Amino acid sequence: xxxxxxxxxxxxxxxxxxxxxxxxxxxxxxxxxxxxxxxxxxxxxxxxxxxxxxxxxxxxxxxxxxxxxxxxxxxxxxxxxxxxxxxxxxxxxxxxxxxxxxxxxxxxxxxxxxxxxxxxxxxxxxxxxxxxxxxxxxxxxxxxxxxxxxxxxxxxxxxxxxxxxxxxxxxxxxxxxxxxxxxxxxxxxxxxxxxxxxxxxxxxxxxxxxxxxxxxxxxxxxxxxxxxxxxxxxxxxxxxxxxxxxxxxxxxxxxxxxxxxxxxxxxxxxxxxxxxxxxxxxxxxxxxxxxxxxxxxxxxxxxxxxxxxxxxxxxxxxxxxxxxxxxxxxxxxxxxxxxxxxxxxxxxxxxxxxxxxxxxxxxxxxxxxxxxxxxxxxxxxxxxxxxxxxxxxxxxxxxxxxxxxxxxxxxxxxxxxxxxxxxxxxxxxxxxxxxxxxxxxxxxxxxxxxxxxxxxxxxxxxxxxxxxxxxxxxxxxxxxxxxxxxxxxxxxxxxxxxxxxxxxxxxxxxxxxxxxxxxxxxxxxxxxxxxxxxxxxxxxxxxxxxxxxxxxxxxxxxxxxxxxxxxxxxxxxxxxxxxxxxxxxxxxxxxxxxxxxxxxxxxxxxxxxxxxxxxxxxxxxxxxxxxxxxxxxxxxxxxxx
Amino acid sequence: xxxxxxxxxxxxxxxxxxxxxxxxxxxxxxxxxxxxxxxxxxxxxxxxxxxxxxxxxxxxxxxxxxxxxxxxxxxxxxxxxxxxxxxxxxxxxxxxxxxxxxxx
Numbered sequence: 001x002x003x004x005x006x007x008x009x010x011x012x013x014x015x016x017x018x019x020x021x022x023x024x025x026x027x028x029x030x031x032x033x034x035x036x037x038x039x040x041x042x043x044x045x046x047x048x049x050x051x052x053x054x055x056x057x058x059x060x061x062x063x064x065x066x067x068x069x070x071x072x073x074x075x076x077x078x079x080x081x082x083x084x085x086x087x088x089x090x091x092x093x094x095x096x097x098x099x100x101x102x103x104x105x106x107x108x109x110x111x112x113x114x115x116x117x118x119x120x121x122x123x124x125x126x127x128x129x130x131x132x133x134x135x136x137x138x139x140x141x142x143x144x145x146x147x148x149x150x151x152x153x154x155x156x157x158x159x160x161x162x163x164x165x166x167x168x169x170x171x172x173x174x175x176x177x178x179x180x181x182x183x184x185x186x187x188x189x190x191x192x193x194x195x196x197x198x199x200x201x202x203x204x205x206x207x208x209x210x211x212x213x214x215x216x217x218x219x220x221x222x223x224x225x226x227x228x229x230x231x232x233x234x235x236x237x238x239x240x241x242x243x244x245x246x247x248x249x250x251x252x253x254x255x256x257x258x259x260x261x262x263x264x265x266x267x268x269x270x271x272x273x274x275x276x277x278x279x280x281x282x283x284x285x286x287x288x289x290x291x292x293x294x295x296x297x298x299x300x301x302x303x304x305x306x307x308x309x310x311x312x313x314x315x316x317x318x319x320x321x322x323x324x325x326x327x328x329x330x331x332x333x334x335x336x337x338x339x340x341x342x343x344x345x346x347x348x349x350x351x352x353x354x355x356x357x358x359x360x361x362x363x364x365x366x367x368x369x370x371x372x373x374x375x376x377x378x379x380x381x382x383x384x385x386x387x388x389x390x391x392x393x394x395x396x397x398x399x400x401x402x403x404x405x406x407x408x409x410x411x412x413x414x415x416x417x418x419x420x421x422x423x424x425x426x427x428x429x430x431x432x433x434x435x436x437x438x439x440x441x442x443x444x445x446x447x448x449x450x451x452x453x454x455x456x457x458x459x460x461x462x463x464x465x466x467x468x469x470x471x472x473x474x475x476x477x478x479x480x481x482x483x484x485x486x487x488x489x490x491x492x493x494x495x496x497x498x499x500x501x502x503x504x505x506x507x508x509x510x511x512x513x514x515x516x517x518x519x520x521x522x523x524x525x526x527x528x529x530x531x532x533x534x535x536x537x538x539x540x541x542x543x544x545x546x547x548x549x550x551x552x553x554x555x556x557x558x559x560x561x562x563x564x565x566x567x568x569x570x571x572x573x574x575x576x577x578x579x580x581x582x583x584x585x586x587x588x589x590x591x592x593x594x595x596x597x598x599x600x601x602x603x604x605x606x607x608x609x610x611x612x613x614x615x616x617x618x619x620x621x622x623x624x625x626x627x628x629x630x631x632x633x634x635x636x637x638x639x640x641x
Numbered sequence: 642x643x644x645x646x647x648x649x650x651x652x653x654x655x656x657x658x659x660x661x662x663x664x665x666x667x668x669x670x671x672x673x674x675x676x677x678x679x680x681x682x683x684x685x686x687x688x689x690x691x692x693x694x695x696x697x698x699x700x701x702x703x704x705x706x707x708x709x710x711x712x713x714x715x716x717x718x719x720x721x722x723x724x725x726x727x728x729x730x731x732x733x734x735x736x737x738x739x740x741x742x743x744x745x
Contacts, residue, residue: 617741620674624666 001056003068006084009046009053009094010137013101013130016042020123033109035122040105043129047098050091057091058493064088069139085139085202088493089271092336093136093264096343099477100260101129103470107351108252110467111358121161121250128154132261136268140200141190144272148186148229148265152179155262159249168248178242182232186269189225192218202272209275223276223283226269227290234266234320237294241564244313247363251354254309258316259347267323267339271332278331288328292408292415295321297562299425303432304558307363308353311433315389316346318422322404325415330407333494337485338400344477345388345397351471352382355463356437365433370442374460377468379438381475386434388478390427390526393513399482402519403491409518423522427529435537486510650691657684671728671735675721682714 020035069083131150138144160172208214235243295318302314327335355378372379388395408416484490513519535541664677686707693703
């Protein structure tokens with residue numbers, strides 16, 4: 001494989017960004033469709049190249065290809081390089097990112113049709129994808145940070161894509177600022193690493209950790225710092241608050257953010273620096289505990305949300321918690337495996353929600369219902385995605401979630417308990433969403449300004465093929481995506497978990513889980529969750545309203561998202577920042593900074609008003625002073641030289 | 642036999658310079674101040690020529706310099722006297738103590 005191939009994977013979307021932004025938008029505004037075609041072509045070629053790279057990595061010894069290094073800048077002793085590192089992790093990530101991105105770009109053609117910002121949309125999408133690919137491919141932590149922030153920028157631009165809506169602009173700011181808190185930790189980790197090792201290079205860092213040159217508390221703090229960055233981007237507790245608000249962007253953007261780019265970045269980062277984490281049990285425990293807690297925390301909020309995208313958003317946070325748990329208790333392979341399968345079904349679910357919105361004009365599930373007749377394709381694919389997310393055998397989600405549960409069970413029973421409860425919640429809220437959206441009677445859709453509900457319900461329609469085909473493609477991924485690890489192939493690719501592929505046949509691996517107690521338990525728990533949703537929302541054996549009433553305080557607590565937003569807004573932002581920290585800064589500014597400036601000025605003025613008395617206009621006095629001065633200088637020179 | 646050397650010229654020059662400076666600082670009459678200034682210039686001329694003779698007798702640098710000083714001094718006196726006339730017409734005085742309007 002030529003060394004240019006990994007470079008091209010990153011460069012093609014980037015070129016597409018430049019082309020859309022600098023050429024198509026200003027010079028060819030008459031042909032907005034062009035931007036979509038350019039982006040799809042670029043990402044499509046990237047996707048093909050990614051599969052080539054994956055094939056080459058699988059064939060390569062140690063599943064490790066090459067590090068292509070170019071010196072970028074030299075400042076004194078500090079040399080900065082750009083380069084690509086292609087190992088199994090990179091190869092899998094580029095495939096996932098480009099696949100999801102490609103499908104989302106195709107889908108966007110239908111969803112964004114007629115939007116005035118069509119070209120801008122595709123320019124930002126290209127940039128977003130390019131930054132994520134750059135992050136995945138970079139071989140040193142410095143460039144990872146550059147692209148890391150690039151991903152943040154891309155998400156900011158896309159969440160705030162409809163910037164004329166104040167809520168979208170606020171959500172974009174929130175996403176940017178909240179993730180920035182995590183980035184602080186990441187930056188600190190980079191600085192600690194560089195101060196201790198003098199290198200940014202990923203492979204060099206691996207070696208230093210392996211030889212024990214980097215160990216002890218330094219290592220732990222570096223790991224915690226990196227994890228803090230990952231927490232921000234991957235929306236882990238307590239930095240998860242930005243992700244549900246990120247719904248304000250166009251739905252395909254949400255799909256991309258939730259599946260492949262933004263939130264995957266954090267999980268990827270932990271996986272990339274897994275050698276650092278694996279040498280620090282404390283850091284691994286932190287990752288696992290935060291992950292498990294986030295999983296159950298977000299799932300519980302998802303139980304009561306009424307906005308279909310918010311249900312999916314909390315589900316994403318919860319699943320990211322699973323990935324972190326998988327990384328914490330299992331290893332790179334387990335976490336990334338769940339990331340890959342999750343990418344397919346979560347993108348599918350989001351695009352499905354977008355398709356529903358395209359038809360009904362709303363995201364509020366209380367206004368939907370009965371859509372399965374009008375939108376059969378969307379319905380079928382959405383159910384496949386929901387089943388996969390709930391972890392039903394043999395769909396993709398089952399395999400990856402199962403790996404995490406097994407690893408958690410072996411390592412930490414308490415975390416396993418949290419995870420298995422989350423399985424139940426996940427199944428329940430997903431099928432609550434399915435039943436509220438697609439079953440029962442249609443409840444009217446978006447309140448429209450002209451005409452009643454009848455007119456609107458006639459307007460229910462299946463989305464165009466350009467939107468349905470991506471759904472079907474993703475549904476295939478959501479069904480079969482997990483089968484790559486049926487024989488342990490995926491795990492062996494990473495060299496973690498199983499050292500070599502298990503010597504079992506495909507059939508044996510496929511049906512194997514059904515003969516073991518643990519997968520069976522998780523399967524039964526998930527089915528129980530689905531059954532509860534069925535009982536509550538289809539058969540109405542149990543009234544959802546009555547339950548809500550009987551546990552009103554808990555429902556309110558969940559519905560208000562544990563008052564985290566209020567806490568951040570009221571306590572952290574208003575009290576801690578505005579009233580304390582910023583007041584302190586203001587005082588410092590007023591007294592110290594302004595004091596210095598004003599003091600300098602006042603000193604100069606005072607000295608001037610004192611000294612000007614000396615200038616009395618008496619020329620002879622000046623002459624006398626000059627003569628005395630010359631004599632004094634002469635004396636000093638003669639005496640001291 | 643008593644020979645006149647560099648040192649003697651320099652002592653003469655220094656003495657003249659000091660006398661001139663004393664006059665510039667102490668005299669009230671602006672005409673006298675200008676005259677004292679001329680004494681200082683000539684003291685410098687003596688020093689220049691003495692050094693020229695003692696240090697580099699073949700080159701005429703010092704002498705040429707002295708002639709320049711004379712030329713400049715002549716011009717300066719012309720301008721100076723003109724200024725004094727002008728001030729005198731305004732203030733009816735040649736006393737330096739009255740010339741103090743150039744201050745804050």
